[in-house]
Amino acid sequence: MINIYDNYIEKKYDNELLRIDAWGKDSFRVRSFADRKFHDNNFALLDREENSKNKIEVLNQSGEEITIRNGKIKAVIDHRDRITFYDNEGKILLREYIRLRAVKHDDGAEDVGTVEFTKDFNSTLKLKSREFKANYGGAFETTTRFESDPNEKIFGMGQYQHEFLNLKNTKLELAQRNSQMSIPFYMSSLNYGFLWNNPGIGEVTFAKNITEWYMKSTKSIDYWITTGDNLKEISKNYADVTGKVPLMPxxxxxxxxxxxxxxxxxxxxxxxxxxxxxxxxxxxxxxxxxxxxxxxxxxxxxxxxxxxxxxxxxxxxxxxxxxxxxxxxxxxxxxxxxxxxxxxxxxxxxxxxxxxxxxxxxxxxxxxxxxxxxxxxxxxxxxxxxxxxxxxxxxxxxxxxxxxxxxxxxxxxxxxxxxxxxxxxxxxxxxxxxxxxxxxxxxxxxxxxxxxxxxxxxxxxxxxxxxxxxxxxxxxxxxxxxxxxxxxxxxxxxxxxxxxxxxxxxxxxxxxxxxxxxxxxxxxxxxxxxxxxxxxxxxxxxxxxxxxxxxxxxxxxxxxxxxxxxxxxxxxxxxxxxxxxxxxxxxxxxGLPLMRTLFYEFPDDKKAWEVENTYLFGEDMLVAPIMNYQHRERDVYLPGDQVWVNIYTNTEYEGGRTYKVEAPLQEIPVFIKKSSVHKFKELLKFVNESFN
Structure with a gap:
């Protein structure tokens, strides 16, 4: 049974209450409650009043299946009780997992993924996308599963003391520790943002074949998903529903x-x-x-x-x-x-x-x-x-x-x-x-x-x-x-x-x-x-x-x-x-970060998605830290169709290429977009007088 309201829908089946809200611009919030017991906790999200203008648009409904939209994101609940999220152009952003699916590549080989589905595998796995196991304390052990595109790249999730920028193929603890800040929001190379809106202790596994969010004890499954024209829009959508930083003095x-x-x-x-x-x-x-x-x-x-x-x-x-x-x-x-x-x-x-x-x-x-x-x-x-x-x-x-x-x-x-x-x-x-x-x-x-x-x-x-x-x-x-x-x-x-x-x-x-x-x-x-x-x-x-x-x-x-x-x-x-x-x-x-990955500003540059330990400070300045003892040079990739200026030498470099850049002890590689040099006249004058 599916009930439709102005800004959310509810589906009740067996012991589950499933609710999908239009929650913010181009975004959905999904909650699942065992025993149909609704708990109204917003956790990381701002109160409903902040997002009341967003409405559910029903595109299609047939029996227990329904297609809904909120701006640029669409969600489909199919006859398997599985939710799939699409962007404006019909591309799959994320799909809950119940079985493996086959993808036909140009060479005819088959692989597991979520890009273009050609057929279902018959499956006797008996896995659920949203699984509850009672722990006899009024709460549940839960596992939430999503299909995984092996080529997807995942970024965010807060502070973990490892060297990885791309979090695909990692397993992360959802807990606070000294030097570890679990902030369970990530952005995907498939152009969506995902918040695991549950403050309990658990773990997430971003494996090649599956993505799993596991909670040891909780009363609900709760997540939020958004999309946009670019990653900056996704950042804005997230800040709109979770709050923005004050203005730093x-x-x-x-x-x-x-x-x-x-x-x-x-x-x-x-x-x-x-x-x-x-x-x-x-x-x-x-x-x-x-x-x-x-x-x-x-x-x-x-x-x-x-x-x-x-x-x-x-x-x-x-x-x-x-x-x-x-x-x-x-x-x-x-x-x-x-x-x-x-x-x-x-x-x-x-x-x-x-x-x-x-x-x-x-x-x-x-x-x-x-x-x-x-x-x-x-x-x-x-x-x-x-x-x-x-x-x-x-x-x-x-x-x-x-x-x-x-x-x-x-x-x-x-x-x-x-x-x-x-x-x-x-x-x-x-x-x-x-x-x-x-x-x-x-x-x-x-x-x-x-x-x-x-x-x-x-x-x-x-x-x-x-x-x-x-x-x-x-x-x-x-x-x-x-x-x-x-x-x-x-x-x-x-x-x-x-x-x-x-x-x-x-x-x-x-x-x-x-x-x-x-x-x-x-x-x-x-x-x-x-x-x-x-x-x-x-x-x-x-x-x-x-x-x-x-x-x-x-x-x-x-x-x-x-x-x-x-x-x-x-x-x-x-x-x-x-x-x-x-x-x-x-x-x-x-809600934009100050330190930005290269692909955040240059999403169309394929190489930018592979570059680590280099970042943009804002949109105009590129920094390549020297992180090893006695290193006096490093390779630096300069992204996009831009001309970049070395602040120490004023040398110009074409973007889209990797250069070996000198880094004596008093310098780390820093570049400025040539089109933005006028913003940094005082900096360049000082560097020219003091470093050369």
Whole structure:
């Protein structure tokens, strides 16, 4: 039985309720409920009111089969109860899987795919495209299957620490971990975008023969699919239904200075004064973890930060530097206000054993950020102890949350079992800061170590997490950052030089700092951070003073040669700041990433779909990072029917070809479209005077 309404249809058969909504421009949302029990949770999607103008157009209906359209996308439910999605020209975008199909190629060979179907195979597999298995807890283990085109390319899905740009033939965990941000939205070379709108723990397999989304425990299958004339339209459609980033303040586009960790106001001011004397305007300086006496108190430790309001005032008024304060979602059992958390029910619970979720500085548990009352309680403390003294920007660390053991089946949130809702956790913390700071004259920007779909609307600035300080780790970051942008999170950054380790006196690490810094200049946010070696002794035996600090991590900490190169690139950053701000305006208005794959701007260039570790910064600038020790040249493919200009030599190159480009230590290959050279006159003048 199929019921048709203005903006959705419902089909009921046996124990399933299937619902397809027109949800946004050229898009459908598909939900399947076992036992016909409808649950109205939007998860990553904005409320229905935002998309009420989109209507279902019924093109054809015959018995249990129906064809519907919403703008440029069409969906067909056939007699097998399978859904197939088509574009405006009738090309298949995606089809649910129930059996293999044959494709005839020009050479007469048969292969499995979804391009042009010539016949069905008889199948006794008895597989369902939407499969539910009861887990006896009111929820279900589910598997959702789609046919796979072996030649399809898949991009996005957030941050995973591997080297792959094209995610076809990978298997990804749908969970937050330190250095892993699961943002389950991808774009396909077949010209569609797909959001897995389920915040539970699971995995996706993009295999050659099948695509499978598996959930351990959920009450529904929920996904959203869109298409458009190009990938930019798909980005816009996604941002329209999940939310757009605020407008990044221009003053935050300079250098963010951080280390593990500044322990006193004197240490902070010493660094800021040194930058000021060198004529370098910092954007922010970070006051990192354990500036507090106990986790969960959300206040400065008076023993080491006796008058924080004076420090904040001096940073902002004298040096025009924004302090950014680390806040963790952890609570120590011996915190002064621990009983408040217990009385309010503000903590994550466990299904078995003792409630203990992390051990650092004491016995700690995690705040339940999915609980609105818990968010209100914590924000009131942050407001009283940080916001009221002038702190406008926050660094939400350990926001996955960073469990000591990732036994997701053992954790229980206000929003439900962690297996069903765990990916909502970082978004809850982000929402707390956003709701508290979202004022007419302030744009919320929150540095965060975890993010799920929709996090961008809360001002999420994701970063690479606690990765290794090595060229091997650096090799993973360029493609990873591109996939984060495609997944709908325009703001992303890395710890320059990586986080774990790195001795400022080591020649290889010094070169790593140079290469990583050069790359980061052409990224949304330029951020120095890391746990450098060797550590210094703690200041005391108690409170925040008991924690060590890493070696210096300022631009002058790595020797004179390194400093001279980094200073040059700081000037490069200043020369392109207006350009970056325009990209930030595009991200705010349309949801476009700042760092873009070559095919994002040049989809008709077949070679552009194969190029990795090279990207466009906006539409006018191409960057090819140097990611290996002692490399002094690299191959660079310049896409499209364009002429490209090398910013160091002013040499012109025809697009559509690969060139071997020199890259001495003070240079990484950067090219500008010849047609856009007029936008970069100051940059080119500076480079010509300073690098040659």
């Amino acid at each position: 221009k003053k935050l586009l300079g250098l963010w200075q951080s280390k593990l960790r500044y322990r006193t106001p004197e240490e902070v001011l010493e660094v800021v004064k040194e930058y000021d004397e060198k004529g370098i305007q910092l954007s922010t300086i970070a006051i990192d973890y354990f500036h507090w006496p106990k986790q969960g108190e959300y206040r400065f430790d008076n023993d080491f930060w006796p008058e924080p309001e004076k420090l904040i005032s001096e940073l902002k008024e004298k040096y025009d530097v924004e302090p950014i304060i680390s806040i963790w979602p952890t609570v120590q059992s011996d915190a002064e206000n621990y009983n408040d958390y217990l009385e309010g029910g503000y903590l994550i619970n466990v299904n078995r054993g003792v409630r203990l979720t992390m051990l650092i500085q004491g016995t700690t548990v995690f705040l339940d950020t999915t609980n609105p009352e818990a968010r209100e309680y914590v924000w009131n403390r942050i407001k009283d102890n940080y916001k009221k003294i002038g702190i406008d920007y926050y660094w939400v660390d350990v926001a996955e949350p960073g469990y000591a053991v990732y036994d997701f089946d053992n954790y229980r949130y206000d929003s439900g079992q962690a297996l069903e809702t765990a990916n909502l956790y970082p978004n809850g913390f982000l929402k707390m800061v956003y709701d508290g700071m979202n004022e007419k004259d302030h744009s919320v920007v929150t540095l965060v170590r975890g993010a799920w779909a929709g996090a961008q609307k809360y001002g999420a600035l994701g970063w690479s997490g606690d990765i290794d300080s090595s060229f091997e780790a650096f090799n993973n970051q360029v493609n990873t950052g591109l996939n984060v942008g495609i997944a709908g999170l325009p703001w992303w950054t890395t710890d320059i030089g990586g986080f774990h380790g790195g001795n400022p006196k080591d020649p290889e690490f010094r070169e790593l700092i140079i290469r990583w810094f050069q790359y980061s200049v052409f990224s949304p946010i330029l951020r120095m951070h890391g746990d450098r070696l060797p550590h210094s002794a703690p200041l005391s035996n108690s409170g925040g003073g008991s924690m060590p600090t890493g070696a210096p991590n300022e631009i002058w900490s790595f020797g004179k040669e390194v400093e001279e190169i980094l200073v040059k690139y700081l000037h490069v950053r200043e020369k392109i700041k207006d350009y970056i701000y325009k990209l930030m305006e595009e991200a705010h208005k349309d």
